[in-house]
Amino acid sequence: xxxxxxxxxxxxxxxxxxxxxxxxxxxxxxxxxxxxxxxxxxxxxxxxxxxxxxxxxxxxxxxxxxxxxxxxxxxxxxxxxxxxxxxxxxxxxxxxxxxxxxxxxxxxxxxxxxxxxxxxxxxxxxxxxxxxxxxxxxxxxxxxxxxxxxxxxxxxxxxxxxxxxxxxxxxxxxxxxxxxxxxxxxxxxxxxxxxxxxxxxxxxxxxxxxxxxxxxxxxxxxxxxxxxxxxxxxxxxxxxxxxxxxxxxxxxxxxxxxxx
Amino acid sequence: xxxxxxxxxxxxxxxxxxxxxxxxxxxxxxxxxxxxxxxxxxxxxxxxxxxxxxxxxxxxxxxxxxxxxxxxxxxxxxxxxxxxxxxxxxxxxxxxxxxxxxxxxxxxxxxxxxxxxxxxxxxxxxxxxxxxxxxxxxxxxxxxxxxxxxxxxxxxxxxxxxxxxxxxxxxxxxxxxxxxxxxxxxxxxxxxxxxxxxxxxxxxxx
Numbered sequence: 001x002x003x004x005x006x007x008x009x010x011x012x013x014x015x016x017x018x019x020x021x022x023x024x025x026x027x028x029x030x031x032x033x034x035x036x037x038x039x040x041x042x043x044x045x046x047x048x049x050x051x052x053x054x055x056x057x058x059x060x061x062x063x064x065x066x067x068x069x070x071x072x073x074x075x076x077x078x079x080x081x082x083x084x085x086x087x088x089x090x091x092x093x094x095x096x097x098x099x100x101x102x103x104x105x106x107x108x109x110x111x112x113x114x115x116x117x118x119x120x121x122x123x124x125x126x127x128x129x130x131x132x133x134x135x136x137x138x139x140x141x142x143x144x145x146x147x148x149x150x151x152x153x154x155x156x157x158x159x160x161x162x163x164x165x166x167x168x169x170x171x172x173x174x175x176x177x178x179x180x181x182x183x184x185x186x187x188x189x190x191x192x193x194x195x196x197x198x199x200x201x202x203x204x205x206x207x208x209x210x211x212x213x214x215x216x217x218x219x220x221x222x223x224x225x226x227x228x229x230x231x232x233x234x235x236x237x238x239x240x241x242x243x244x245x246x247x248x249x250x251x252x253x254x255x256x257x258x259x260x
Numbered sequence: 261x262x263x264x265x266x267x268x269x270x271x272x273x274x275x276x277x278x279x280x281x282x283x284x285x286x287x288x289x290x291x292x293x294x295x296x297x298x299x300x301x302x303x304x305x306x307x308x309x310x311x312x313x314x315x316x317x318x319x320x321x322x323x324x325x326x327x328x329x330x331x332x333x334x335x336x337x338x339x340x341x342x343x344x345x346x347x348x349x350x351x352x353x354x355x356x357x358x359x360x361x362x363x364x365x366x367x368x369x370x371x372x373x374x375x376x377x378x379x380x381x382x383x384x385x386x387x388x389x390x391x392x393x394x395x396x397x398x399x400x401x402x403x404x405x406x407x408x409x410x411x412x413x414x415x416x417x418x419x420x421x422x423x424x425x426x427x428x429x430x431x432x433x434x435x436x437x438x439x440x441x442x443x444x445x446x447x448x449x450x451x452x453x454x455x456x457x458x459x460x461x462x463x464x465x466x
Contacts, residue, residue: 051325076350188294
């Protein structure tokens with residue numbers, strides 16, 4: 001093992017050995033006044049320049065790696081998002097997309113993805129799939145020979161976005177099925193809106209009485225009007241209210257279309 | 261040396277558990293243990309990320325400037341987690357949807373920083389890998405115990421399946437809603453620490 005070097009901080013005397021001498025032979029300072037001189041070749045990893053260069057290089061490398069992964073994987077991810085959206089729409093129609101390829105099932109069941117305006121007139125027969133919440137989109141589906149309408153809904157939960165799809169029978173008022181999902185609701189509480197137990201509660205409820213949207217989620221055990229109201233999740237009140245507001249807000253914009 | 265490696269790997273699972281003895285990673289233990297399934301998912305994710313972050317930091321340990329070491333560790337962890345989550349999003353979309361909530365929790369998990377700072381900065385890659393896997397599993401073990409108790413008593417289910425027979429409810433049994441609230445995770449955790457401390461006299465402070 002190479003010997004270490006110690007420098008006396010008082011007089012600058014350099015001692016070679018395994019440890020600092022008890023007293024400095026030149027000025028008599030005690031061992032605590034000696035500091036070790038690192039004899040390593042290469043960089044001093046504690047110098048300012050090294051730290052700055054290290055930080056810069058690290059950040060550039062990490063940024064490059066992240067940018068590269070992001071751009072390489074983007075097309076795969078977008079495809080997955082589209083597939084997942086199809087799965088969600090199918091799920092609101094009570095079609096289990098796990099049984100087959102969601103893309104083929106989607107082609108099979110969904111006839112049109114039309115865009116409507118606030119008056120309930122159809123603007124475009126197709127092309128609604130790639131529109132976000134800025135357009136009123138209605139998916140027209142055919143399940144077992146019957147026409148169903150699927151309406152996408154968007155809203156806010158407790159921690160972040162919630163969204164879903166509500167499918168209606170051909171009377172445009174009775175709920176056939178629903179699908180809800182969320183970005184970051186509390187597991188075990190608000191996140192329960194994504195379970196089929198909660199989603200099934202909406203089946204065969206009515207959306208509106210002809211004038212306004214009556215379909216609501218109310219506090220657990222407080223259902224007074226079972227034709228329109230659904231039990232909320234106990235402990236997930238804010239998320240449940242979020243679902244309710246989302247249904248009122250979004251389905252309200254479709255009132256004219258639904259009454260036609 | 262083999263014995264030392266074995267200890268590095270086994271100690272965190274048992275007598276030097278990161279959650280109950282080092283008291284690290286409590287925050288995420290509260291957040292994800294209302295159900296068993298997220299607890300398992302989180303446990304596995306943290307195990308994988310700690311192991312690989314440990315290896316990377318261990319390989320870099322001689323070059324990292326002392327004064328910015330925490331930032332360097334954080335950057336490495338954040339980049340690693342982001343890359344993994346992007347790859348999952350592209351090739352295992354269902355898994356990534358499940359994990360999306362946890363990505364932030366994994367990056368800020370103190371077990372990661374704790375192990376990087378306390379172990380990987382001083383030890384070689386292989387020991388660091390074992391230490392990471394051991395600590396991850398130790399963390400997962402506690403999460404699974406807490407998740408098991410909370411889901412069973414709070415919802416009457418395990419992994420989403422009903423396990424308490426209907427006759428319990430007919431006889432007047434009610435699910436304990438308090439179990440689903442975060443404070444119960446702390447109380448259960450405290451009970452686990454209590455049991456462990458009364459069985460291991462070494463852990464008790466004089």
